[in-house]
Amino acid sequence: MPNKSDYDQRNDRIAALLQNSIEALGPDLVANPQLAEVLNRMVDDQVQQYNASQNGKNQASDGGLADLIGLGKDAPADLGQTQVSPGVVDYDDTVISERILATADLYYIYMHERLGVFRVMGKLQELFKAGTLRISSGEGAYGLYRFDKHGILRYHMRDRLRAYKRVFGYTRSDPGPGARS
Numbered sequence: 001m002p003n004k005s006d007y008d009q010r011n012d013r014i015a016a017l018l019q020n021s022i023e024a025l026g027p028d029l030v031a032n033p034q035l036a037e038v039l040n041r042m043v044d045d046q047v048q049q050y051n052a053s054q055n056g057k058n059q060a061s062d063g064g065l066a067d068l069i070g071l072g073k074d075a076p077a078d079l080g081q082t083q084v085s086p087g088v089v090d091y092d093d094t095v096i097s098e099r100i101l102a103t104a105d106l107y108y109i110y111m112h113e114r115l116g117v118f119r120v121m122g123k124l125q126e127l128f129k130a131g132t133l134r135i136s137s138g139e140g141a142y143g144l145y146r147f148d149k150h151g152i153l154r155y156h157m158r159d160r161l162r163a164y165k166r167v168f169g170y171t172r173s174d175p176g177p178g179a180r181s
Helices: 004-024 026-031 033-054 097-115 117-130 139-152 157-168
Strands: none
Touching (some): 004 026, 004 033, 026 033, 097 157
16 A cells, blocks of 8 residues: 555646646647547556556555554654555445436336335235135236246335335335445
């Protein structure tokens, strides 16, 4: 892990590189905004390659804990010598298309929950198993069969309510352990 002064120095060099590139390409950047994105992506790729090559180098056997609390032989004397973690991309703050599509699917399921589709299907199953709903063939029987067959893959109501609470903030249910409310 780099120490704080090296980390700050590297960030300053990256900022200076971008600033010099922007000044050199000034009119071209105004004419073609995608050029700035390409330039930024190239610099980010270089930084990621450098970070990947440095990953795990120069680490203490205890992960730097002794140095962190000031007990090790290499404990920093001032703040500029403290080690800085390169950081971890926060998974919850990364927006990707799959998450948006999953949220849309969950909202679709929530709307069916609000409309009572799951309650109606549960009641139809109950009536069929009790023998009061007599269907033996046709589209309705096949749909009820598929709903029953795929029931093992379906989340239970408690799990669905927790998901609605976690993602949308809907329902009064407990969001579950480890969830932010």
